[in-house]
Amino acid sequence: MHIVDGALSNPVVIGGAVAAVGGIAMGLKSLDLDRIPTAGVLSASFFVASLIHVPIGPSSVHLILNGLAGLLLGWAAFPALFVGLLLQAVFFGFGGLTVLGINTVNIALPAVLAWMLFGGLIGRGSPVQGAIWGAAGGAFAIATTTALVAVSLALSGDEFIPAAKLVFFAHIPVMCIEALLTGFAVLLARRVKPELFLKDRTA
Amino acid sequence: MAHALEPQAKTLAEAGDGRLYGPVGELDPRMRIVMVCVFAIATVALQTIPALIGAFAVSLGLLVASRLPKGRTLKRMAMMDGFIIFMLVLMPFSMPGDAMFTVFGFPASWQGLWKAIEIALTANAVILALMVLVGTMEPVSLGHALHRLRCPEVLVHLLMFTIRYIEVLREEYLRLRGAMKIRGFRPGTNWHTYRSFGYLVGMMLVRAIERSERILGAMKCRGFSGRLFLLQEYSLHRRDYVFAATLSALCVALLYLDHL
Numbered sequence: 001m002h003i004v005d006g007a008l009s010n011p012v013v014i015g016g017a018v019a020a021v022g023g024i025a026m027g028l029k030s031l032d033l034d035r036i037p038t039a040g041v042l043s044a045s046f047f048v049a050s051l052i053h054v055p056i057g058p059s060s061v062h063l064i065l066n067g068l069a070g071l072l073l074g075w076a077a078f079p080a081l082f083v084g085l086l087l088q089a090v091f092f093g094f095g096g097l098t099v100l101g102i103n104t105v106n107i108a109l110p111a112v113l114a115w116m117l118f119g120g121l122i123g124r125g126s127p128v129q130g131a132i133w134g135a136a137g138g139a140f141a142i143a144t145t146t147a148l149v150a151v152s153l154a155l156s157g158d159e160f161i162p163a164a165k166l167v168f169f170a171h172i173p174v175m176c177i178e179a180l181l182t183g184f185a186v187l188l189a190r191r192v193k194p195e196l197f198l199k200d201r202t203a
Numbered sequence: 204m205a206h207a208l209e210p211q212a213k214t215l216a217e218a219g220d221g222r223l224y225g226p227v228g229e230l231d232p233r234m235r236i237v238m239v240c241v242f243a244i245a246t247v248a249l250q251t252i253p254a255l256i257g258a259f260a261v262s263l264g265l266l267v268a269s270r271l272p273k274g275r276t277l278k279r280m281a282m283m284d285g286f287i288i289f290m291l292v293l294m295p296f297s298m299p300g301d302a303m304f305t306v307f308g309f310p311a312s313w314q315g316l317w318k319a320i321e322i323a324l325t326a327n328a329v330i331l332a333l334m335v336l337v338g339t340m341e342p343v344s345l346g347h348a349l350h351r352l353r354c355p356e357v358l359v360h361l362l363m364f365t366i367r368y369i370e371v372l373r374e375e376y377l378r379l380r381g382a383m384k385i386r387g388f389r390p391g392t393n394w395h396t397y398r399s400f401g402y403l404v405g406m407m408l409v410r411a412i413e414r415s416e417r418i419l420g421a422m423k424c425r426g427f428s429g430r431l432f433l434l435q436e437y438s439l440h441r442r443d444y445v446f447a448a449t450l451s452a453l454c455v456a457l458l459y460l461d462h463l
Contacts (some may be wrong), residue, residue, distance in 0.1 A: 002283075002286060004283065004286075004287050004322070004325075004326035004330070005243065005246070005247055005325050005326045005329040005330070006246075006247055006321065006322045006324075006325025006326050006329070007287075007290070007322050007326070013247075024358065028355055028357045028358055031357050031361070033427070033428075033429045034419060036357065036360050036361065036364065036429070037364060037415040037418040037419045037422065038412060038415040038416075038419070039361055039364075040360065040361050040363070040364020040365050040367075040368060040415070041364065041368050041372070041411045041412070041414055041415040041418065042408070042411055042412070042415070043361060043364070043365040044364065044365045044366075044367075044368035044369045044371075044372050044411070045368075045372050045407055045408055045411040047365060047369050047372075048369060048372045048373045048376050048407070049376075049404055049407065051373075052376075052400065052403075052404075054390070054396070054397070054400055055390045055391055055392055055396065056392055057392050063404070065404065068404070068408070072408065079357075079358055079361055080361065080365075082358075083358075083361055083362050083365045084365070086362070087342075087362075087365065087366070087369075089330070089333060090333060090334070090337045090338050090345065091334075091338050091342070092279065092282075093279045093280050093282065093283050093330045093331075093333070093334050093338070094282075094283055094286070095283075095330075096243075096326060096329055096330055096333075097239065097240065097243040097329050097330075097333050098243050098244060098247050098329070153290075158297075159294060159297045159298035159315060159318065160290070160297070161297065162293050162296070162297040163289070163290040163293050163294075163297070166289065166290075166293065177397065180397040180398075180401060181397060181400055181401040181404055182401070183401065184397070184398050184400075184401020184402055184404075184405065185401045185402070185404040185405035185408065186405065187401070187402075187405070188401070188402045188405030188406060188409070189405045189408060189409055192405075192406075192409055193409045193412070193413075196409070196412065
């Protein structure tokens, strides 16, 4: 899902960086003193979760869980996921430096959208109903992320269109897995810590 | 931090002692961050293969100067190539141009091949420079240096918290996985696996949030006010200016080579 340096055209890279700065600023504004530790620990959790490899058929995929990050963090998912991407690029060599902005937007914008659409619904009704909305949010976030990756590739040149299509179709299984895992994670959280999603959602 | 990928290896910057990394380790972290950005932007701007090979050579030179384990660092760089290889293989077929050869009736073009090589060189040159110049830093120094470079305070706090708790949460994850294993859990492609992993993630998040409440309590008790207190003072030395001047000159030379 990481786009590397040199693949995208300048307008896409610059547009992505500008949008990322805007999103991060929105996220930082929502983080008051009391929410900094929560956001930091959750950001670290999602970093660790992204190292989990889930088997699928003969292969395995690593988790992204940006939908779940959005559902828990709201706008703060923008800086939290940015920090994760920055650390991955610097210490693991995944992704790139000039594309950090567009990569952040591709991952964090769907997270925020998932929160806007489904954030209010997962706290309502029975835990199973909440879990179903959570699963919808997880699938939606991955679908939007792949679509954004495909669009940023396609905008950079026609020669990327086959790669963009490939990226989209290759991620359909990932979408299902993320939906299932997000759903079950919400289900567990609703059962053992029901107040988690009931807090005032001012994020 | 890289231990999250390889269980045995500690950080890419093994002990975090700057002196281990030769000339690179002694440079001011702020200068390293700024210069890697300059180098990345210059490299992305390059469009000809010779200039890009030059940029990649500069990155390799930095790697040699840093005394990082070469095999391991290059292997990590190659892992990224694994992600992009499909896109690169598709390029010659998707870009129109002079046919090189045909596979099942699809012509592969020279232009596409060159474009793919260009992308691969750019991506590797930038990521290698980033790993060598910034990846050798102690993660906490990265936070401090970013703060000194006027990054928003809250963002630096978030970065420092993330760095601090990745290791703690990874240990917790491994403990939970150990508990699952001891109960006979073997991952496969089935409903049970996905449910178990979902619960695992959910449990990690619930515990993380409870942990963050305890952290907040402990921080408030010590009078946390959102200010960052930095223990390190940075000062620019002659070697920092020499490094900046040399790398900038190399970037200008590469850009000149590109326009020839």
